[in-house]
Amino acid sequence: MSTSSSEVQIIPERWKDVWGSKDCFEQIFALQGDEYRNMDGRRTLRFDMLGQSYFVKMYQGIGWWRLCKSLLTFRTPPVFSAYNEWLAIKILTELGVDTMTTVAYGERGRNPVSRQSFLVTQDLQPTESLEDYCSQWAARPPSVVLKRTLLTRIAEVTRLLHSHGINHRDYYLCHFLLDLTPGSGHITSENMRIYLIDLHRVQFRKRVPQRWRIKDLASLYFSAQDIGLTRRDCLRFICIYMGLRPGESVRGTLNEDKGMWRQVERHCSKLYVRYQRKYRNNNA
Secondary structure, three states, rough: EEEEEOOOOOOOHHHHHHHEEEEEHHHHHHOEEEEEEEEEEEEEEEEOOOEEEEEEEOOOOOOHHHHHHHHHHOOOOOOOOHHHHHHHHHHHHHEEEEEEEEEEEEOOOOOOOOOOEEEEEEEOOOOHHHHHOOOOOOOOOHHHHHHHHHHHHHHHHHHHHHHHHEEEOOOOOHHEEEEOOHHHHHHOOOOOEEEOOOOOOOEEEEOOOOOHHHHHHHHHHHHOOOOOOOHHHHHHHHHHHHHOOOOOOOHHHHOHHHHHHHHHHHHHHHHHHHHHHHHHHHHO
16 A cells, blocks of 8 residues: 555555556556446446456546536535545445455545546456346245345345445445355355445445435335335335334334335335336337
8 A cells, every 4th residue: 555645555466566667547547348337537347357357436536517516506516536435345344244345446636626546346246236136026026035034134234324324325226236156046044145336425424314314215115116025025124124123013113203214105206206207218
């Protein structure tokens, strides 16, 4: 790890051996591979290095226009550095949440308009997003044990995040990856492992404001609308999220926090209508 007043680099030694005296930032930003995103000053791609597969996010600054626009409209400032995701990985790992593994990280420049930064993580393979894994559940329901185990894991992660002042801001099933090492048809409650990814917009506070809890919960519920969840499944999630003990009545908790859960359902409905409208327009 090398640092200066305005530069940080964490680079594997074997990469430095390959690059020699060449500038590490220039080498990272020149990487080529399967590109997943390239807009708003952020580029994401999968690449191979020394026989292994990785993902890299490269930030080139947000520009004066986007910075001024967010300030003038009183919106949450856009993420302009890889530091936030690097920190999120570190904190979630310390909490025991399975997530990405940092391989390299760098940042230089103080000005957010032109600051350069990058984050390299291991390519989590073999995995499948829960959005894809659960997509056929409505037509072909999984075993009760498997569904309950998966629901319990997600509820526990959600509770852990929110209870530690962390909200995700892109909290959808597609950002949970299921480890397929045992084989897609051999996932059990004993060998199930899920990873939470895409942490670049995560926020940290002493306590998550209710509006941000609602947004996370509504986003998650929205992404699970078409996988065949029952009312009992939803109540099970609520019980675990609220920290109720087995056998403890959920009625009192729902009465106490019914305003929040109504807002979750209302916000979810808005997301679903917006998605359906956009999907219809794109396929018209």
